[in-house]
Amino acid sequence: MNETVIAAKIALANTFVLYFKAQSYHWNVEGMFISQFHDFFGELYEEVYGAVDPMAEEIRALGAYAPRSLNEMYQYKTINDLSDAESVQDMLADLVNANATTIESLNKLFDLLFEEKKQGFADFVAGRIDAHEKHGWMLRSFLK
Numbered sequence: 430m431n432e433t434v435i436a437a438k439i440a441l442a443n444t445f446v447l448y449f450k451a452q453s454y455h456w457n458v459e460g461m462f463i464s465q466f467h468d469f470f471g472e473l474y475e476e477v478y479g480a481v482d483p484m485a486e487e488i489r490a491l492g493a494y495a496p497r498s499l500n501e502m503y504q505y506k507t508i509n510d511l512s513d514a515e516s517v518q519d520m521l522a523d524l525v526n527a528n529a530t531t532i533e534s535l536n537k538l539f540d541l542l543f544e545e546k547k548q549g550f551a552d553f554v555a556g557r558i559d560a561h562e563k564h565g566w567m568l569r570s571f572l573k
Contacts, residue, residue, distance in 0.1 A: 433541040435505075437488045437538055438493075439534045440484065440534040441481070441496070442496065442503070443507060443508050443531040446502075451473040451474035454520040459517075476564075487550045507533075507534060532558060535554050535561065
């Protein structure tokens with residue numbers, strides 16, 4: 430499997446795991462500001478989830494198969510797991526880290542796509558990087 434396909438699968442897996450973390454926190458958030466964070470996590474997971482299908486289809490366009498099981502998806506992720514986040518602060522900090530890892534994987538993929546002159550996929554990934562940079566700003570702002 431070539432380096433670009435592997436990088437694309439890592440970026441997809443990280444996107445998927447970030448989506449799931451945000452949705453899980455949307456379900457499980459508690460506290461005085463539950464409404465605000467429930468809505469924020471909901472908007473975050475919906476936006477991130479919107480990238481999952483297009484990214485998987487771009488992997489197919491590279492001539493490879495997208496992960497076909499959760500186990501396979503999980504094998505590609507580079508995001509650390511934090512399954513015991515209970516406070517809003519823990520949830521936000523976990524999402525800051527997961528988002529940063531997702532950006533790293535997208536940047537690596539972008540560089541490979543740019544080298545290979547895969548402009549369409551590179552353009553999509555550039556848009557995802559911009560979206561995740563905004564997510565990171567929002568998440569870090571909540572932590573202050």
